Amino acid sequence: xxxxxxxxxxxxxxxxxxxxxxxxxxxxxxxxQKLSLPGANISLTPGNRYTVSDEHGRFEFLNVPAGDxxxxxxxxxxxKVSQAVTVNDGKAAALRxxxxxxxxxxxxxxxxxxxxxxxxxxxxxxxxxxxxTNVVSADQVxxxxxxxxxxxxxRIPGITMQNDQGEARDIIIRGMAPELNSVxxxxxxxxxxxxxxxxxxxxxxxxxxxxTIEVNKTLTPDMDADAIGGSVNLVTRAVPNGPRVSxxxxxxxxxxxxxxxxxxxxxxxxxYFNNKLGAVVSASxxxxxxxxxxVEGEWDRTDNGTAYMTELxxxxxxxxxxxxSMSAALDYKFNNKHSISFNGMYNWRDDWENRxxxxxxxIEPIVDGNGNITGYEGEQRxxxxxxxxxxxxxxxxxxxxxxxxxxxxxxxxxxxxxxxxWSANYSAASEKRPHERYILFETGTxxxxxxxxxxxxxxVTAAGNVPLSDYELKDLxxxxxxxREGEFGAKLNFRVPxxxxxxxxxxxxxxxxxxxxxxxxxxxxxNYEPANEMSLASLPAVNWxxxxxxxxxxxxxxxxxxxxxxxxxxxxxxxxxxxEDAPDEYLTQNYNAKETxxxxxxxxxxxxxxxxxxxxxxxxxxxxxxxxxNVVEDEETLTGQRNIKNSYTNVLPGVTFRYKANEDxxxxxxxxxxxxxxxxxxxxxxVSTIIGDNEIDAGNPTLKAAYAWNFDLMGEYYFKSVGLxxxxxxxxxxxxxxxxxxxxxxxxxxxxxxYPAATNPIPAGQNNxxxxxxxNGESVNVYGFEVAxxxxxNFLPGVLKGLGVYVNYTYTKSKADGVFNSDGExxxxxxxxxxxxxxxxASLSWENKRFVARLSGNYTASYIDELGSEDFxxxxxxxxxxxxxxxxxxxxxxxxxFAEANNLTNQxxxxxxxxxxxxxxxxxxxxxxxxxxxxxx
Numbered sequence: 001x002x003x004x005x006x007x008x009x010x011x012x013x014x015x016x017x018x019x020x021x022x023x024x025x026x027x028x029x030x031x032x033q034k035l036s037l038p039g040a041n042i043s044l045t046p047g048n049r050y051t052v053s054d055e056h057g058r059f060e061f062l063n064v065p066a067g068d069x070x071x072x073x074x075x076x077x078x079x080k081v082s083q084a085v086t087v088n089d090g091k092a093a094a095l096r097x098x099x100x101x102x103x104x105x106x107x108x109x110x111x112x113x114x115x116x117x118x119x120x121x122x123x124x125x126x127x128x129x130x131x132x133t134n135v136v137s138a139d140q141v142x143x144x145x146x147x148x149x150x151x152x153x154x155r156i157p158g159i160t161m162q163n164d165q166g167e168a169r170d171i172i173i174r175g176m177a178p179e180l181n182s183v184x185x186x187x188x189x190x191x192x193x194x195x196x197x198x199x200x201x202x203x204x205x206x207x208x209x210x211x212t213i214e215v216n217k218t219l220t221p222d223m224d225a226d227a228i229g230g231s232v233n234l235v236t237r238a239v240p241n242g243p244r245v246s247x248x249x250x251x252x253x254x255x256x257x258x259x260x261x262x263x264x265x266x267x268x269x270x271x272y273f274n275n276k277l278g279a280v281v282s283a284s285x286x287x288x289x290x291x292x293x294x295v296e297g298e299w300d301r302t303d304n305g306t307a308y309m310t311e312l313x314x315x316x317x318x319x320x321x322x323x324x325s326m327s328a329a330l331d332y333k334f335n336n337k338h339s340i341s342f343n344g345m346y347n348w349r350d351d352w353e354n355r356x357x358x359x360x361x362x363i364e365p366i367v368d369g370n371g372n373i374t375g376y377e378g379e380q381r382x383x384x385x386x387x388x389x390x391x392x393x394x395x396x397x398x399x400x401x402x403x404x405x406x407x408x409x410x411x412x413x414x415x416x417x418x419x420x421x422w423s424a425n426y427s428a429a430s431e432k433r434p435h436e437r438y439i440l441f442e443t444g445t446x447x448x449x450x451x452x453x454x455x456x457x458x459x460v461t462a463a464g465n466v467p468l469s470d471y472e473l474k475d476l477x478x479x480x481x482x483x484r485e486g487e488f489g490a491k492l493n494f495r496v497p498x499x500x501x502x503x504x505x506x507x508x509x510x511x512x513x514x515x516x517x518x519x520x521x522x523x524x525x526x527n528y529e530p531a532n533e534m535s536l537a538s539l540p541a542v543n544w545x546x547x548x549x550x551x552x553x554x555x556x557x558x559x560x561x562x563x564x565x566x567x568x569x570x571x572x573x574x575x576x577x578x579x580e581d582a583p584d585e586y587l588t589q590n591y592n593a594k595e596t597x598x599x600x601x602x603x604x605x606x607x608x609x610x611x612x613x614x615x616x617x618x619x620x621x622x623x624x625x626x627x628x629x630n631v632v633e634d635e636e637t638l639t640g641q642r643n644i645k646n647s648y649t650n651v652l653p654g655v656t657f658r659y660k661a662n663e664d665x666x667x668x669x670x671x672x673x674x675x676x677x678x679x680x681x682x683x684x685x686x687v688s689t690i691i692g693d694n695e696i697d698a699g700n701p702t703l704k705a706a707y708a709w710n711f712d713l714m715g716e717y718y719f720k721s722v723g724l725x726x727x728x729x730x731x732x733x734x735x736x737x738x739x740x741x742x743x744x745x746x747x748x749x750x751x752x753x754x755y756p757a758a759t760n761p762i763p764a765g766q767n768n769x770x771x772x773x774x775x776n777g778e779s780v781n782v783y784g785f786e787v788a789x790x791x792x793x794n795f796l797p798g799v800l801k802g803l804g805v806y807v808n809y810t811y812t813k814s815k816a817d818g819v820f821n822s823d824g825e826x827x828x829x830x831x832x833x834x835x836x837x838x839x840x841x842a843s844l845s846w847e848n849k850r851f852v853a854r855l856s857g858n859y860t861a862s863y864i865d866e867l868g869s870e871d872f873x874x875x876x877x878x879x880x881x882x883x884x885x886x887x888x889x890x891x892x893x894x895x896x897x898f899a900e901a902n903n904l905t906n907q908x909x910x911x912x913x914x915x916x917x918x919x920x921x922x923x924x925x926x927x928x929x930x931x932x933x934x935x936x937x
C-alpha cells in the first residue's frame with residue numbers, strides 16, 4: 001500500500017509541477033487517401049521538441065511552455081509541411097495535418113503509386129522506431145502473391161518459414177526456432193492452437209486482414225520479454241479519416257488436384273458525429289481445394305555402418321482449406337485529452353483432409369556372416385485416413401482452428417505533463433478434431449527390396465506381388481481431439497517528461513503488465529473390432545497409380561479403402577462393432593496448464609545531443625506455473641496424476657542507442673535481454689513407463705526459461721525516393737536453452753528418487769533403460785549479419801525508370817554447448833535447431849501509373865531441425881527456393897485487375913537424416929494460380 005501511495009504522490013507532483021504549461025496534440029493524414037500516416041517525424045521550434053506519430057497517425061507534445069511555435073512534419077515520399085501554432089497555459093490544442101505526396105529526390109519529384117505509398121508508410125515507421133525493426137505495410141504485402149500472413153512475413157530480412165501443406169506456418173527469426181519468437185495482434189499476445197507448444201500458426205490469418213507487419217528484432221523494456229529471436233506484431237486496419245470502401249474478388253486454380261481456389265475480401269470504414277467516432281470492419285474468405293504427394297522414410301544402419309531404410313511410406317493427400325476472418329476497430333475521442341478504442345479479430349479455419357498411406361515398415365536387414373546385407377524383410381500396410389460422413393466432417397478428417405482476440409484501450413492526458421494509457425484484452429485459440437477415423441490393413445512378414453543407389457529418392461517395394469487378399473485388418477479407430485488456450489492480459493503505462501540535460505528531450509516511462517494463461521488438451525481414442533470379417537479385397541476401394549505422382553512415377557500409392565466407406569461405418573452400433581478404449585494413444589498427451597505472468601518496467605528515453613539518444617531501463621517478469629499431468633504404466637494404465645507448481649523471476653535490463661548521422665542515415669546499437677519459456681507439453685508433469693520395452697518418457701516441470709543476452713548494431717540509409725539500404729550484425733548468448741535428452745543407460749534405481757509420487761513397479765538395479773525428457777542445455781552462441789536494399793530505380797533513363805529492386809540476405813551461425821547423446825557423452829559442434837545459415841530474398845519489379853509486375857524469389861539453406869541421439873539421427877530441414885510472380889493493372893480510376901502465380905519452382909517440403917542426400921520426407925504441392933479484381937474507394 002505504501003508503494004502505491006508513493007507512486008500516486010509522484011504522479012500528482014508531476015502533474016502539478018507543469019500545471020502552467022500546455023499540451024499540443026494532433027494527427028497526420030494522407031490528404032489523397034484520408035488514411036493515417038504512422039511514423040511521421042514532427043518537430044516544434046524553437047526548442048528541441050520532437051515526437052513521432054503512432055499507428056493511428058496521432059501525436060502529442062507534453063509540458064509545452066505557452067507561446068508561438070512552428071510545427072514541422074517530415075515524411076518520406078511526401079512534401080514537408082510547416083505551420084504556425086500557439087500553445088496556451090493549461091489547455092490542449094489539437095491539429096489535423098494533411099500531407100500531400102510529391103517529395104523531391106534531387107531534381108525529381110516523386111509521384112507515389114499505390115505500392116510506393118504503402119512502402120513510404122512502412123519505411124517512415126521503421127525509420128522513426130527507437131529499436132531495430134522491419135516494417136511492411138498492407139500495400140507492400142498486397143504486391144506479393146501471398147494468401148496468408150506467414151507467406152508475407154518470409155519476405156522480411158532475417159526471417160524464414162517452415163511450411164505445412166504448401167503454406168508458410170511456423171516463423172523462424174534470425175535462426176531462432178518458432179518457440180523462441182512471439183506473435184502479437186495489436187500488441188497483445190496471440191495464443192497457440194497447437195497442443196504441445198507455443199507456436200502461433202501463421203497460415204491461419206489471411207494477409208488481406210493486416211494493415212502493417214512489424215518485426216521487432218530488439219526489445220525495449222516496455223515490451224513483453226519472451227522473444228529471443230524477435231517479436232512479430234500484426235496491426236489490423238486502423239479507422240480511416242473518411243469514407244473507405246475496398247473489395248477484392250478472385251478465383252484460382254490448383255493443378256495438384258485440378259481444383260478451384262476462391263478468394264474475397266471487404267473493408268468498410270468511416271467517421272461519425274463530427275469525427276468523434278470512427279469505425280472500420282473487414283472480412284475475408286479463402287477456399288483452396290488442393291493436396292500433396294508425399295514420400296517419407298526412416299533410416300538405420302548395421303553394425304558395420306551400412307545405412308538402410310527401416311520404413312518407407314508413399315502418401316497421397318487430398319485437402320480442402322477454408323479460411324474466414326473478420327475484424328472490427330472502433331475509436332471514440334471524448335476531447336483532446338481522452339480517447340478510447342476497441343479492436344477485435346476472429347479467425348476460423350477448417351481443414352478437411354484425406355490421406356492414403358502405403359507403408360513398408362518394420363524392415364530388418366538379412367545379413368551374412370560378414371555382416372553384409374543379403375536381403376530385407378518387413379510388413380506392408382495400407383491405411384485410409386478420413387472422418388465420419390455426418391455433421392461437418394464430410395468423410396474427411398476435419399481440423400477446426402479458431403483464434404480470436406478482443407481488446408479495449410484508453411489514452412489519457414492527465415494535466416499537461418502526464419500521459420497514461422491502458423488496455424485490457426482477452427484472446428483464445430482452439431483446435432478441434434471430431435470423429436477422426438483410420439482403417440489399416442497389413443500383411444504378414446514379406447520379402448522387401450531396397451533401391452538406395454540414389455538415397456535422395458529412396459525406393460522400397462515388396463519383393464513380389466502381394467494380392468489384396470493377403471491383407472488383414474489391423475486397426476479401425478476413431479479419435480476426438482481438443483486443445484484450447486486462453487489468455488487475459490492487462491497493461492497500464494505512464495509517460496512523463498524528464499530530462500537531465502538542459503535543452504535535450506527526455507521522457508520517463510513506467511508501468512505494469514498482467515497475463516493469465518490457461519491451456520488444456522483433452523483427447524480420446526477408441527479402437528473398434530468388427531463383428532464380421534473385413535477384407536481389403538472385397539470392400540469398396542479406390543486405386544491410384546504413379547502417373548503424375550510428383551516425387552516420381554515409380555512411387556505407386558495403390559489400392560485403399562474409400563473415404564466414403566470409412567465415413568459411413570456405423571461404429572456406434574454395438575451389433576456391428578465392439579468399441580475398446582485405447583488409453584495408450586492419449587493418456588500421456590492430456591494435461592492442464594495455468595500460468596500467471598506479472599511484469600513491471602522502467603524505461604528512460606534521453607537525448608544526449610541533437611544526434612545521439614539512449615533508451616535505458618529494466619523489466620522484471622515473475623512467472624508462476626501450475627501443471628497437471630498423468631502417470632501412466634505400459635502406455636495404457638493410469639496410475640495417478642502429478643501436480644507441480646513452480647515460479648521464477650527474470651530481471652531483464654537493456655540499453656539502446658540511436659545515432660542520427662544526418663536526416664537520412666540512422667545507426668542503432670543495442671544490448672538487451674530476453675527469455676523463451678518452455679513448451680507447454682515439455683512442462684507437463686506426465687510420466688510414462690513401458691516395462692516391456694524398458695522405456696521411460698517424462699515431462700519436466702522444473703525446466704527453466706531460456707535467457708538471452710542480445711547485442712545488435714544496425715545502420716540504415718533512407719532514400720528520399722522511398723527506399724532503403726541497411727546492414728547490421730548481431731550476437732546472442734542463450735543460457736538454459738531446451739533440447740530433448742535421451743539416455744539409453746538410465747539406471748532404474750534413480751526412478752524412485754526422480755518420481756517419488758509414481759507407483760509404477762519399475763524393477764530395481766537395471767541400467768539399460770531408455771529415458772527421454774526435455775532438458776536445459778548449458779549455452780548457445782548465435783551470431784550473424786544481415787543486409788537489405790529496396791529502391792525504385794527512378795534515376796535510370798526512359799522505360800527503365802519503372803524498375804524497382806527488393807533484396808535482402810541474412811547469415812546466421814550457432815553453436816550449442818551442453819547437449820548429450822544417448823550414451824551420456826557431450827556432443828560437440830552442435831548447432832541450435834532452427835538456425836538457417838543463409839536466407840535470401842530478391843524481387844524485381846516494374847511499374848508505371850497503371851501497371852505493376854513483380855518476380856520474387858525466396859531462398860533458405862538447409863538447417864538442423866531436431867537433434868537426435870547422435871549425428872546419424874539428427875533431422876534437417878532441407879534447402880528451399882520459391883519463385884513467385886504477380887502483375888496488376890489499374891483501370892477506371894478505382895479498379896484494378898491482377899494475376900498471381902505461386903511456387904513456380906514446385907519446391908517440395910523436404911527433410912533429411914544426418915546427411916543431405918538421405919531423404920526422410922519429400923512432399924510436393926505444385927504451383928497455384930489466381931486472378932481477380934480489386935475495387936478501392
